[in-house]
Structure formats: structure tokens, C-alpha cells
Amino acid sequence: MDDEIRALEINQTWNLMELPNDKKMVGCKWVYMVKYKSDGSIERYKARMAARGYTQVYEIDYQETFILVGKLNTVRFLLSLAAIFN
Template sequence: MTNSSKPHQFTDGTVPFPPRCCFISTATVPDEPSSFTLASKFLEWRQAMSREFDALVNTNTWTLVPPSCASNLIGCKWVFKTKLCADGSIERRKARLVAKGFHQQPRIDYTETFSLVVKPSTIRLVLSIAISHRWSLRQIDI
């Protein structure tokens, strides 16, 4: 009667943006270093890097081999993250040593690729959220 229309109802599983409701964190994250040089100045970050390196060594993550002219040397970098508790206090500092895989070239540095497999618990979680919001589901292969 007022010439207003009903909002569009999404029935194909799409989610409107911005979402109708969202949670905004009021916790402030302490500064995270952007480089090894900055992180190495702080004891907490040095301990986090030490824990990560020890874990990589203990699990035999890599094997050192002499460099070859037939392949590129792939560097690595440290990534730092501060994990917070629910109340906003610092739970721990986490450091990860990651390979700079974007420097690799197909057929020179690798011949195979790996596709991650989703965990069944993740599928159950997504399905339960979709059901609770009465979203329709589609399955696609990407």
C-alpha cells in the first residue's frame, strides 16, 4: 500500500553483503612485527620462533640438499601472529616459517601439485550453519 517493496530473499545460498548481523571485535591486537629483524628484538617473539623451528626440526619437515643449477633456491620468511583469549588478553605469540612458494616455476621446481582435502568436521559445520539459516545448498567443483 505504501509502494514499498519487500527485500530480496536469497534462496540460492548466496549471502548478502554486508551481512545483516556481524560481530565486531573491540579487542586491540598488539603490534605484530613485519620482519625477522623487528621480531628478533623482543624475547617473546624469539621464543615463538624457537618453538616453531624446534617443531619443524623434530618432525623432519625438510632435508638439506646441495643447490642445483637445474632448480631455483626457494627462500622463506617468518610470519607473526598474536593469539588472543576471549577476554582480549594475549594468549600466546605465534611464529610460522613459510616458504616463498610464489618464486617457484612449473616444470623447473615442481612437476606435481597438491590439492587440499576438506575435513569432514568442516563439512558438518557448514551444513549445520546452512540448515539453521535455512539456506539452500549447491555443490560445485572448482
């Protein structure tokens, strides 16, 4: 858990902000996993913090959702355009 918290801080995953009076805080929970090697022995223990997003209500807690996902074909296309047009 300490490693996960440290990684979140190093990557600046969040900003600490004041909660507006008319909003509720979204909770979080720890998810634990055990990673195994191919022979069945334990490779490592993992922990990650997950937001309880299911507690949010559309148009009250958020308006839209968006995540930027770059596909390899898109990157290739953009690189080819950059090469063609200098």
C-alpha cells in the same frame, strides 16, 4: 621462533640437500601472529616459517602439486570395507 624451528626439526619436516646448479632456492619468511583470549587479553605469540612458493615457475621449479587429505567419510568407508572383508 626457536620453538618453531625445534618443532620442524623434531617432526623431520625437511631434508637438507645440495641445490642443483640449474635451480634457484625457494626463500622463506617468518609470519608472526598474536593469539587473543575471548576477553581480549593476549594468550600467546606465534611464529611460523612460510616458503615463498610464489617465486616458483611451473614446469621449471616443479611439475605437479599434491597433498593427501583424508576425509572422515573416506576413513569410515575404508574401515567398513576392512571389517566386511576381514
